[in-house]
Amino acid sequence: xxxxxxxxxxxxxxxxxxxxxxxxxxxxxxxxxxxxxxxxxxxxxxxxxxxxxxxxxxxxxxxxxxxxxxxxxxxxxxxxxxxxxxxxxxxxxxxxxxxxxxxxxxxxxxxxxxxxxxxxxxxxxxxxxxxxxxxxxxxxxxxxxxxxxxxxxxxxxxxxxxxxxxxxxxxxxxxxxxxxxxxxxxxxxxxxxxxxxxxxxxxxxxxxxxxxxxxxxxxxxxxxxxxxxxxxxxxxxxxxxxxxxxxxxxxxxxxxxxxxxxxxxxxxxxxxxxxxxxxxxxxxxxxxxxxxxxxxxxxxxxxxxxxxxxxxxxxxxxxxxxxxxxxxxxxxxxxx
Amino acid sequence: xxxxxxxxxxxxxxxxxxxxxxxxxxxxxxxxxxxxxxxxxxxxxxxxxxxxxxxxxxx
Numbered sequence: 504x505x506x507x508x509x510x511x512x513x514x515x516x517x518x519x520x521x522x523x524x525x526x527x528x529x530x531x532x533x534x535x536x537x538x539x540x541x542x543x544x545x546x547x548x549x550x551x552x553x554x555x556x557x558x559x560x561x562x563x564x565x566x567x568x569x570x571x572x573x574x575x576x577x578x579x580x581x582x583x584x585x586x587x588x589x590x591x592x593x594x595x596x597x598x599x600x601x602x603x604x605x606x607x608x609x610x611x612x613x614x615x616x617x618x619x620x621x622x623x624x625x626x627x628x629x630x631x632x633x634x635x636x637x638x639x640x641x642x643x644x645x646x647x648x649x650x651x652x653x654x655x656x657x658x659x660x661x662x663x664x665x666x667x668x669x670x671x672x673x674x675x676x677x678x679x680x681x682x683x684x685x686x687x688x689x690x691x692x693x694x695x696x697x698x699x700x701x702x703x704x705x706x707x708x709x710x711x712x713x714x715x716x717x718x719x720x721x722x723x724x725x726x727x728x729x730x731x732x733x734x735x736x737x738x739x740x741x742x743x744x745x746x747x748x749x750x751x752x753x754x755x756x757x758x759x760x761x762x763x764x765x766x767x768x769x770x771x772x773x774x775x776x777x778x779x780x781x782x783x784x785x786x787x788x789x790x791x792x793x794x795x796x797x798x799x800x801x802x803x804x805x806x807x808x809x810x811x812x813x814x815x816x817x818x819x820x821x822x823x824x825x826x827x828x829x830x831x832x833x834x835x836x837x838x839x
Numbered sequence: 840x841x842x843x844x845x846x847x848x849x850x851x852x853x854x855x856x857x858x859x860x861x862x863x864x865x866x867x868x869x870x871x872x873x874x875x876x877x878x879x880x881x882x883x884x885x886x887x888x889x890x891x892x893x894x895x896x897x898x
Binding site: 513515516517518519520521522524525550622623624671672673674676677684685688698699700701702703704705706707708715719745746747749762768771772788789790792793794797801804805 | 864865867868869871872873874875880881882883884885886887888889891892893894895896897898
């Protein structure tokens with residue numbers, strides 16, 4: 504068996520593990536959807552954000568910047584660079600980055616095409632919208648939410664004035680008419696949304712979802728990534744790394760962790776990776792392996808007219824069809 | 840106890856997109872997810888219709 508086949512099998516196994524773990528929350532998703540349904544009927548589909556353009560026309564640049572919240576944002580001062588630029592493309596902000604992005608001066612007053620996305624169905628995402636600065640700029644922000652997002656989260660965003668747009672997150676559509684994706688889609692189409700909502704591949708995280716939003720909904724033919732490390736810096740604390748960053752979350756840092764740092768598997772779980780594109784080392788944990796493998800696969804499968812530029816200047820997103828450059832060069836080369 | 844990975848200069852794993860998970864077993868992955876309490880994520884959608892994996896315009 505080839506290494507590639509072995510790794511494909513392993514990726515498949517890992518994805519099944521994640522699927523089974525997340526399916527434990529299935530009842531919560533159904534509840535979330537039920538509570539969101541009347542709002543979904545009365546609010547917009549994300550398809551309304553789709554411009555009438557031909558992205559395959561390479562003579563016209565339609566670009567977006569996807570903003571994650573990886574450590575490179577602060578390390579490389581990317582938010583300051585963007586805030587001080589005259590970039591005129593779209594900004595697709597992951598929900599966790601929204602508040603620091605706004606606080607840095609990247610606001611919809613200056614950057615008119617400003618979007619934020621939430622795909623996680625868990626209640627903690629509410630805190631990403633619960634701030635005065637979100638209320639200040641909310642009415643000028645287009646938000647994209649999955650139909651199973653926690654209602655408290657989307658209510659908080661709505662109360663802040665964010666313009667709500669809905670999508671479905673794909674997870675069991677392939678299981679047929681009785682799948683939740685298909686049943687919930689039928690319920691959405693029963694009123695107002697006769698054409699339904701876009702069904703989005705999330706790739707397991709909001710950063711990858713934002714890349715798909717840029718491509719599939721905003722029809723961008725240039726998508727740049729910043730803050731999408733999908734890894735830790737090697738000088739991050741070991742406690743931060745083994746808890747997947749939980750030590751920095753005030754709501755969750757008290758939760759105990761049970762990982763044996765002396766076990767034989769420890770160094771297999773937390774590998775140090777050299778990124779030749781940016782000449783740096785980083786640490787990848789199993790969750791980031793799961794995320795990054797999927798994102799890199801989907802980028803490799805994207806159409807030839809779509810150019811993905813990793814301007815994170817760190818992390819593990821490099822490989823097939825991924826163009827790496829500094830964010831400074833991106834802003835210089837692709838400003839519109 | 841070391842506090843970070845910076846001193847492990849001899850343990851760099853040179854990867855490309857096809858071999859980065861070498862040596863990581865599904866069991867080890869599952870244990871990490873459970874032990875670290877990893878939340879804030881979702882699943883990857885898979886289908887025998889590969890185009891569907893890239894999204895559905897109208898569902």
